[in-house]
Amino acid sequence: MECVFCKIVQGIMPATRVYEDDLVVAFEDANPAAPIHILIVPRAHYSTLNDIPDDDPLLAHLLTVARRVAEQNGIAQSGYRVLINVNRGGGQVVFHLHVHLVGGRSFGQRVIHAAVGMSIMMAKVANLFRGRS
Ligand code: 5GP
Ligand code: ZN
Numbered sequence: 235m236e237c238v239f240c241k242i243v244q245g246i247m248p249a250t251r252v253y254e255d256d257l258v259v260a261f262e263d264a265n266p267a268a269p270i271h272i273l274i275v276p277r278a279h280y281s282t283l284n285d286i287p288d289d290d291p292l293l294a295h296l297l298t299v300a301r302r303v304a305e306q307n308g309i310a311q312s313g314y315r316v317l318i319n320v321n322r323g324g325g326q327v328v329f330h331l332h333v334h335l336v337g338g339r340s341f342g343q344r345v346i347h348a349a350v351g352m353s354i355m356m357a358k359v360a361n362l363f364r365g366r367s
Contacts, residue, residue: 239275239330253303257295260303260335269338270307270314274299280331283320296333309337 241247242261249261252272263271274296280286286293297316304310314337319326 237279237330239273239328239332240279243275243277253299253306255299257292258299260299263334268336268341270309270336272303272307272335274303274333274335276331281329282326283318283331286331300333300335303335304337307337313337313340315341 238247242249243259249264251259251261253260253274256277258274258276260272260274263273276292276296278292300316301310304314314335317334317336318332319334
């Protein structure tokens with residue numbers, strides 16, 4: 235089993251857990267992009283958002299937990315951002331579905347711009363490696 239988030243879910247790898255239930259585990263991101271940066275991860279391994287069936291209750295549960303953890307961290311009213319990167323072009327690096335909950339400072343549009351800029355850069359690098367620059 236090579237998946238790092240499966241290892242965290244199973245307690246084989248350490249992480250600072252902030253919430254868990256039968257379906258998901260939430261823990262602090264190892265390289266936080268904001269004062270509060272928590273990842274909400276299904277216990278079951280789905281590589282990307284594309285891989286969960288339409289009728290899986292996990293889809294709604296991930297959002298329910300994101301706002302619950304936001305509430306726990308005192309940022310429900312001040313504001314926070316919830317995002318899912320999907321596949322390489324969407325900036326996904328760890329291929330075990332996860333929801334980012336980021337907050338604790340004012341973002342404006344900067345995170346979106348940074349994410350888009352990063353995606354474009356990664357696509358260009360990927361094309362270079364494929365010899366299609
Ligand atoms: P992605 O780009 O795949 O949406 O985000 C992956 C996130 O996982 C990144 O924000 C990264 O900092 C975080 N991450 C990667 N490896 C680990 C780890 O071993 N432990 C924790 N807590 N976070 C990790
Ligand atoms: Zn996994």
